[in-house]
Amino acid sequence: MxxxxxxxxxxxxxxxxxxxxxxxxxxxxxGKTPFASAYTDQSADGTLVSLSGTIDQATVLKNGGHVLLTVKNVTVFIPVTVAGDRSFVKGSNVTVFGTVQTYQGKKEIMVSAAEDLRTVP
Structure with missing residues (x-):
């Protein structure tokens, strides 16, 4: 045959x-840990980075339910599809993996998957 x-x-x-x-x-x-570099102000757009720290502020956006976290004075954007039904509490410890992007002239980290977001109450 x-x-x-x-x-x-x-x-x-x-x-x-x-x-x-x-x-x-x-x-x-x-996971992404071995491939991500620690976030710095010099991290270039499109770079996979990690950031760990305490949530200083958590805001649910009115237009779509996306979440903005402030961690170590860095904005972390979490789309509603990633945030799901999670709640984010000021003072909780978080580790995020995401891509650096510039939005309205300010750098932020965009998280693209639920497993890239780890919180510890």
């Missing part, structure tokens, strides 16, 4: 698919 070359090609294809699946599983397990 299949010749030698076809069998080799199918085995190679299966091997590559298994390698990609295994890499995906490993990367999901280790």
């Amino acid at each position: 299949f010749g030698h070359q076809e069998r080799v090609a199918i085995l190679l294809l299966i091997g590559v698919a298994l390698a990609v699946i295994a890499a995906h599983i490993v990367l999901v397990q280790i």
Whole structure:
């Protein structure tokens, strides 16, 4: 039915698919921590960063339910799809992973996934 070359090609294809699946599983397990740098005022837009600290202010925006946190004088934007039904309390400790972006001339961190936001009451 299949010749030698076809069998080799199918085995190679299966091997590559298994390698990609295994890499995906490993990367999901280790998370973004090894790939994120600590946030600084010099962090460039588009950079994956992390920030840990105490929530100084939490504001739910009236136009859409997005959340703005202030942590260490840095604004963290959390879209409603990421925030979900979580509540954010001033004084809670938080660790966020997100992408640096500039909004209205001010740098902020945008969180893009629920697992990139960890709170400790």
